[in-house]
Amino acid sequence: MMSALFSSLLDLEKSLIFTLIFFTICFSFLTLISPQIRNQALWREDTDVDLLYWLILPLLYETIYQFVSNRVLLAIHHGDARAVADFLEHGRGGIALLPVWAQGLIVLGISDFIQYWLHRLFHKKPFWKFHAIHHSAEEIDWLTSARFHPVNYLISFTAVSILIGLIGFSGKTFFILGSVNAILSALVHANLNWTFGPFKYVLASPVFHRWHHSSSEAERNRNFASTFPVLDLLFGTFYMPKGEEPFVFGAPEDKVPPGFLAQLAFPFFRTRKLESPTEDS
Numbered sequence: 001m002m003s004a005l006f007s008s009l010l011d012l013e014k015s016l017i018f019t020l021i022f023f024t025i026c027f028s029f030l031t032l033i034s035p036q037i038r039n040q041a042l043w044r045e046d047t048d049v050d051l052l053y054w055l056i057l058p059l060l061y062e063t064i065y066q067f068v069s070n071r072v073l074l075a076i077h078h079g080d081a082r083a084v085a086d087f088l089e090h091g092r093g094g095i096a097l098l099p100v101w102a103q104g105l106i107v108l109g110i111s112d113f114i115q116y117w118l119h120r121l122f123h124k125k126p127f128w129k130f131h132a133i134h135h136s137a138e139e140i141d142w143l144t145s146a147r148f149h150p151v152n153y154l155i156s157f158t159a160v161s162i163l164i165g166l167i168g169f170s171g172k173t174f175f176i177l178g179s180v181n182a183i184l185s186a187l188v189h190a191n192l193n194w195t196f197g198p199f200k201y202v203l204a205s206p207v208f209h210r211w212h213h214s215s216s217e218a219e220r221n222r223n224f225a226s227t228f229p230v231l232d233l234l235f236g237t238f239y240m241p242k243g244e245e246p247f248v249f250g251a252p253e254d255k256v257p258p259g260f261l262a263q264l265a266f267p268f269f270r271t272r273k274l275e276s277p278t279e280d281s
């Protein structure tokens, strides 16, 4: 059991490093062609912090995911490991009859709907302090996509995956979901001026999500969807003014510390707000 977990964590770390190199090459190239912020340095002041989020925390999420889902699935299948393996391969009930791509689309739709509302919840007290970590970056690029406090990540992503998995979708759909999420999440944070034109309601674009990172609270409380902006359109939070782009990012009024460990501890301690927020800073 432990050796299986260790080897899966090793595989995960290898794929994180491979993806890191691949994304660095792709996004560096794309950013040269169509940057949203011109002359933004490829190595920011806090890139080292985001690298730690990228390389270390997924190991924790994977460990918790495997630990919880294995136990829950074994309990549901009365301890029958073979039945669990079959469930993971094919899914369960009527859902299992659908092709994997169709299951993947449904899972993407359900998870985006749940994550939209969880995201709105994390913009309110007392949850905001956990999510403020993600909004603390004042320069945004694709690597900012990794900057999530573990409490925020485990509730918004890991727990949602486990819950949807229990409905009966094949384990393969979660491979699709994980891959789509990783690529799209990096893309929407990238320093690109892409809006996706007439498809701006269909798929989240870099400009769509970068508005969500605006330092203005009114703009920050818009564009909550991870994948499908039509959710923001439906619930009145869509914001992409024609011909405009966001230029000032972050949440300086929350005084999130710059270090990795300090950020992990930040939500658990009381902090004093700035005396006169943002006006001259």
Ligand SMILES: [Zn+2]
Pocket (backbone or CB within 6 Å): 119, 123, 131, 135, 212
């Ligand atoms: Zn947010």
Ligand SMILES: [Zn+2]
Pocket (backbone or CB within 6 Å): 134, 145, 189, 209, 213
């Ligand atoms: Zn973001």
